[in-house]
Amino acid sequence: MRPALKSLLVIATMAALAAFAGTAHAQKPGRKNVNAASPYRGEPYAAREEAMQWAEDMASRRGMDPGWVRAALGRAQMLPLVARLMQPAPNGTAKNWQAYRSRFVEPVRIAAGLKFWNDNEATLARAEREFGVPPEIVVGIIGVETLYGQHMGNFRVIDALATLSFDFPASHPRAAERAKYFRGELEQFLVTQRVTNADPLRPLGSYAGAMGMPQFMPSSWSRWAIDFDGDLRVDLAGSPADVIGSVANYFKGYGWQPGMPTHYPVSFNPETLDKDALLAPDILPTFSVESFTAKGAVLSGPALEHPGPLALIELQNGDNPPEYVAGTENFYVVTRYNWSSYYAMAVIELGRAVKAARTAERGS
Template sequence: MIKKIPFAIALIAACALPLCAGAEKPSKRKKPATAVAAAGPLYATRADAMADADDIASRRDLDREWVRQAIGQAHFLPSVARLMTPAPSGTPKNWRVYRSRFVEPIRIAAGVRFWEQNRAALERAEKEYGVPAEIIVGIIGVETIYGQQVGSFKVMDALATLAYDFPASHPRARERSAYFKGELEQFLSHANRTGIDPFALRGSYAGAMGMPQYMPTSWVKYAVDFDGDGRVDLFDSPADVIGSVANYFKSFNWQPGMPTHYPVRFDATAVDMEALLAPDILPSFSVASFTAKGAILEGDALQHKGQLALVELQNGAEPPSYVAGTENFYVVTRYNWSSYYAMAVIELGEAVAAVIRK
């Protein structure tokens, strides 16, 4: 989500904990009304967590006691570990059900309001970064309904839980634990440098923050001060959110003017579905090689200059849906590595744009 950008979340009206090294400008956002997740033991009792604290302090040139205190005051959150537990093997995917959660009247109406209120920023982002307004609007709508659902978990607790107690039942538990240790380190480093109290910040159960749900590393790499007020605020500045999402896509090589996908049919007598699906969502076929394997394209798709992927969207017991995904479809999946997510973003954005452009 590669520039050094201030990690200025600025949620704090006052520093209540000794961990706060300085005061940030207060946020206008109220604290979530959602009940706080039940907390388990402190990580101060864990030798591995304290050893990591010492290592982080040394490598990041941070005060050792500050880092030990920060990690030590974090709580294990059983609910976070449960939420990361993978679904039972064989659980069917259903694109139509998934889509209905995001491309629906309430979210579309909220997207129309967001677009109308932030039209100038969306137009500027599209001009500067080449990313269409509907893609930006689709992302923010799917992630948080335009800031309505930014999460109520303490980011410190969530990151520590996933760093040190990631569910062992997950097939990539070791890899995911290492990832969250890196995010915890990034979060602490920037909180310390900017004087933010790490325990005042709330986000998703995975530690994602703000309207676009950026993880700490993504905030540092891709967030921009698009409203020009001297700080990056992904909670309360729609302009910063819009610019940051656009910058994210540009950083992953979004190609202006290229569609995200095309309709596709199949020649039942010649289709090689195994070969077409083998690369998954990674664009790997030219139009010629794609159609040679039995895929049927029409219209503009036949003139596509880049690579294509056959994207399969399962529909439970019903036949799957298919599209021919372009390089830009793949870019959308870099925000969340799921073709279902990408299609929801695209179709929500299209639904909002249809209302705006009537």
């Protein structure tokens, strides 16, 4: 967490927290006819000593009523389905960019994105003026995350976060690190619910505990969600304006640089290519144009004048040859939303496809 905001930001922060619960409650209806066999039901954490001790420690750390924290967490349920969904892909599973891309850059999502852009043209333009983030990036994010609000999740957030905090699959290569992360998110969620006097059992979201059209985690909600429509509350499920402003605010907060491309085409000079060295930093922009090209990467046009560092982005295609681009600092910013180059490219290319459809629709 960053240092607490002072004076003038306190009221805005509290307003965002107060809307946190209300927005999550407004998400699409969740479970119907839930019974004991439902994947959305499981064993409550009230009987789990580890969870109840964590509740005590958290209450002490945050200056909260331990009875309230224990009662809230005790009603959370361990969902085996959530744990299964968090399992890593089996060893040997080949990544396939073209298959991944086809899930998101497709006619239904492009058409929905075009409608969303047309319906919210002025708001997207205002967000670009205020935060420097172009509409196609905001539109791409919301489309990839929830198909513009059509799929916001039916898991109780407290169940998902508790399961991933105390029953994260041990087979995951980063199980301890990820469980620690989710305990931080669970803590932020409970703090927010208590501050707003909201029912922690009501908010619904994804199996990872993300909420609303932009699928913000609790820490992102408290840090980046804003009231962009001026109604004095933050609604990331029902207010496209708040969603647009919050996503743009998120990107600005992570260092989005207006006017900078996300990536450039790249090819290779086989005589000087040192691909291992180029791929070593992964998606972190590390190389100047000079050092990038010295290792055998070939750039052209505006890429040769790029002022900042670059990364070689590899997109594997199963048994077919991989594709490569030169990623900029803005590409890296997109991956702060989801730490995956495949995700970032899907967001970028969906946004571009929607922008192209909008241009074609207008005949210019």
